[in-house]
Amino acid sequence: MNEVKLSKRLQAVAEEIIPQSVLADIGSDHAYLPCYCVLHNRIVSAIAGEVVEGPYQSAKTTVEQLHLEDKISVRKGDGLSVLAGGEADVITICGMGGALIRDILERGKGKLQGVQRLVLQPNIGAHNIRQWLIENGWELKKEQILKEDGKIYEILCAEKGNPMQPYGEQETAGVLMGPFLLPEKSTVFVEKWQHELKSLKMIYEQLNKAAETEETERKRQELLEKIALIEEALG
Known part of the structure; x- marks a missing residue:
């Protein structure tokens, strides 16, 4: 070698x-x-x-x-x-x-x-x-x-x-998705976050079927915020 x-x-x-x-x-x-x-x-x-x-x-x-x-x-x-x-x-x-x-x-x-x-x-x-x-x-x-x-x-x-x-001003979205990657929105970036979005929505649907507890509601709210953030970023 x-x-x-x-x-x-x-x-x-x-x-x-x-x-x-x-x-x-x-x-x-x-x-x-x-x-x-x-x-x-x-x-x-x-x-x-x-x-x-x-x-x-x-x-x-x-x-x-x-x-x-x-x-x-x-x-x-x-x-x-x-x-x-x-x-x-x-x-x-x-x-x-x-x-x-x-x-x-x-x-x-x-x-x-x-x-x-x-x-x-x-x-x-x-x-x-x-x-x-x-x-x-x-x-x-x-x-x-x-x-x-x-x-x-x-x-x-x-x-x-x-x-x-x-x-x-985009700290939350930037930390999640990358402050340099986010404005570029490359093909690979969009592919990654579309896949992530699909996974998060599936988890949200599963949580909707779970028993109502404070923890379940908290997780649902966190997911909704994350989904909204990604959807806005992807436009």
């Missing part, structure tokens, strides 16, 4: 990494992203973190086969615990749910000192990340939405700054 081919989504992530930075790829799996970035001289060095034994061993194998042990440190540990403070310039976390990425960032807040950019690729629940960024002083700088192998992914890039800058 002397080359690494990235998926469309990881290629898009790679392009958002600051050139000649030190990368920490958390949940690195086979370590394809850091290996690709080193091989293409995009970064100086990298840390590949994995909490699960199987992927950790896979990452080590990939790095060894490419003879990149001097450039990439493969470490086993939970989330950002594999890092020392100030060790990385850029952190990437890809291929997880938004709620899990948020929790990793929250638990590892102390390790974010000196980090210049976060590049986050949630499979679902990107709103969880946007809310965390707002609450912790990170400004969303760029978003992408793309479709690969029938699945839709979002990529969020953030740097320290004014967390409310991208939102303007």
